[in-house]
Amino acid sequence: MRAPVSSAFRDSLRDSCCQHGGVLPMLATPGALPSGPEWLFEVKWDGMRLLADVADGQVRLSSRSERDVTANFPELAALTALAPDVLLDGEVVLLENGVPSFAALAERMHGPVAPRVAQARPVTFMVFDVLRLYGVPLLQRPFVERRGTLERLDLASVPVLSLSPIYTDGAALFDATRERGMEGVVAKRRDGVYRPGRRGPSWTKVTHRHSQACLVGGWRPERSGSNRIGALLLGVPDGGGLRYVGRVGSGLAGDRVQRLLWDRLTQVEMPPFAGPLPRAEAAGSRWCDPHTVIEVSHSGWTEAGRLWHPVFRGLRDDLDPAHVELEA
Structure with missing residues (x-):
């Protein structure tokens, strides 16, 4: 038996989001690499998107979902030295062998970190936009003016702050990021305004590997009678329900991953997916409330709309379920 599909499915996910009055980050649209003098290009950092709001001698860090993550990155309290009133947009990264590592950063996404732990291995905030300065909003200013x-x-x-470099040759940057094993490139129109919480044609992202944020709707044990998670059953919101997109088992073996998943998965009686699952997938599976967001890398999509060779990359505590969407 499966759960009935509700037209309020996405609304219920949206209700789970934190409702602050702040600005949401603008998002890039997946697409082909543009060219021409009206475009500037940046590295797409494999990190966690943050807005850093400095006011009244304090800094507040918020994720894409407006979740307050200030305590996760205590070393970024130093941003108060930059200006008494400023709102910055950027991405926090941790480097391994000179390249941003999403896996290394994942340890810092899940909760507060003691300052001594942060000082032992500080993150870097790669800043690429300014949205307010000295009380003056800059959202409607063209990108090239905000950048200046x-x-x-x-x-x-x-x-702990670094300016994300700007390039004019997008093709050369795309080749360089591929050679260094980096995620890809973001192209931005010089005249583009900042559209909070929205995707638009003025920001285009082009990546070297496929990734997809998914909701966990169930799991399968490693073997009969085991309480260790062997595979996660994944979905992506689609219209009025949760579309099943396959399962992932690679990357789940670590004890820390197992503990983190157990802390978040809430068991329910019926599968939350909007259509019947293949019998082989449903047999022996346990169902959970689809409010846990993870990210997987993959090799593309099958003709049946399933992830091809997915690998678990980590939990995405910086994303709310309502913000999960199919990445073309």
């Missing part, structure tokens, strides 16, 4: 304002700030005064 950002570059005039004394960014070097904050050791």
